[in-house]
Amino acid sequence: MGKQAGSDDRFSRIRQRRVGMLLLLLDLLIVSVMLCVFIGYAGMSVSDPLIVQIIGAIRLPRVLLAGLVGAGLACAGMAMQAVFRNSMADPFIIGVSSGAAVGAAAIGMIGAGIGIGGILLSFTQPMFAFLGAIITVFAVYKLGTAKGKVHVDTLLLSGVAVAAFLGAMTSFMIFVANKQYDILAHWLLGSLQATNWIEVGITAFPVIIGILIIFYYGRDLNVLLLGEEAAHNLGGNPESLKKTMLAVAAIMTSVAVAFTGIIGFVGLMIPHMMRLVVGPDHRMLAPASVLGGASFLIWADALSRSVMMVPVGVVTALLGGPFFLFLLRRKKLRGDGE
């Protein structure tokens, strides 16, 4: 078979264009960080001497945490979509959010009982949320595994069932501990208020490591989508890849939600949007999701603290709900067209 019509440059041109899009996303992120530190309800002019202090102590950590959480959720969401071979999966699907909520609500209830509040609560709540998330994910994982093999369908259903059960528990505990409801409500809606550098530091480490691990397995995630037999045949180990991805995504999202609460739809939406921009290849999609997720949450938070005056989780859900429906419709229409 000779080289009729050349080996075709069009595919390498597409690859080049996608690399260009990645660079553009990087620029967007840098610009976002720089602009958003100046957005806030303090409404000061740049010449105000207090501004440096406010930006350094309040705005910059808040913007950075938003960036880290956005990047982590988007990247973990992308990994979950690959593991479940389903573009409607998100990082909370294995019980992270419901488990974290139970943890957060539990400490709220206990706190109300023994009189923990204020500073102490703002410190213990993330810890309990993290523990709740990790324990739940582990339980869901156990339910979805048989003889060392991960069955993604069972895993998905286990996640849904456990989430429903824990949701009821959370509601009950909120009902009992109505004194602390304010703090808990903020957390449940997802909020980046009152962020400090310690939180940024604690979040940065696992999220960045997790992102790097997912980058490393980009090509293996592509091959995983071909099905387990084919992935195995191409030299991968689908079973250990699935486990690694589940563990990494679980830890990343658990850390991400511990301080900020449940910020929905980022992990679902961003990988989707990025697929439209750089295509489905995970070696491109992972960095794009990280950059896009960070920029998105930075802007959503800026919007939440300036214009809309609501927790950031409300902003992402308000944007994410309709977007999800749009995707569903688009998929349905495409499906029918076949």
Place this chain on the structure above:
Amino acid sequence: MKLEIKDLALSFDGKKILKDISLSVEEGEFLSLMGPNGSGKTTLLRCIMNYLTPEHGAVLVDMKSVHTMPDRELAQLFAVVPQTSQMDFEFTAYEMVMMGRTPHSRSRFSGLSKRDDEAVAEVMRCTNTWKFADREFSGLSGGERQRVIIARALAQEPKILLLDEPTVFLDITGQLEIMDLLRELNKGGLTIIAVMHDINLASRYCSKIALIHEGRIESHGKPEEVFTPENIVRIYDVDVIVRKDPLTNSVSVIPRNTSSISPMHGTRVHILCGGGSGGHLASDLIDAGYAPSAGVINVLDSDFELAKDLHVPVVTEIPFAQVSDDAYSQNQKMIRESEAVVVADFPVGPGNLRNLEAAMLALEWGKAVFVMNGDSIGDRDFVGGKAGKIVGDLIRKGAVTVNEKRELIALIGKKLGR
């Protein structure tokens, strides 16, 4: 290159799926693994590709065990086409095929080489998928998708291609497209092992068949050696007639009607037929419990072939000859032994006019006589009206005309009290 499977055994949950399977596959063979659902053929395929590890026994390629082979070497030896290839993500056909190059890149971060681009273009041209290389995989038709998956497998540059029911979700166009492609690849020297269900497709395209039943190889050889009525009834529990496919001369299997078999009562019914008019009547009468006989039929007539396959007693005449006195009297003997006689709607010429005359005798002997499609005799009369006259006489003297097979069976039953 030679693939050898030695004493392979595997169980799941204490149930033995494969029981000491031994099989060897030569280079350039196109082998189909066949057998009923749950017989272990997909499991065997998965052992060959080292996706499953057997409890004992080995799969050897040129005396090297696949179970200890490095992943990359294995991926360049076997390429796998799984049963289903769904894709929820928007990969183009080109990107799908490019994934087949994975075992050829040195590290996971090394970029695509010119060799990769060329290899993908080449396999996409030879699978006829190049023209839609930039279209989205999930938007392609079933046959196109399967060809892309085969192209992806070929991009691995394997020595052996393993396929799990490659045609199962395709329409007939897609099935032939895929099988034609596989045959071309096989002619080019590629060894192919495919799990298949369609016996006729397999016998048409494959050089060897291994028939698997309850974890054992029951029969292995060329299609005509394996697909015998005895093997098929033993393994699939279905009565079949085995014929040569008139187009390709390959073995072709026709399943017998199994849905409506009545208890056998053995009432004798004689069928006067020829030219394909009576074989199917004999088959239906057998299903209704009768013991039909037929005559006079020329050897090699399609009615003769079918009667033989159905083990129906038949009075024969040498090919293209007139009904001789000898055959005529044998035919009369069979009519005497029967309780009813069916005159099938065969074309009547000078050679077989005596079959109609035999029906007149049957009436005289008081047998119940049924005439199939008596009205159409004008179109089948090649003896200048003689046949039409006899049929007219038959009906006048009490023969019953019937237009439909089902009606025939019902009327015979009524008349004979069955």
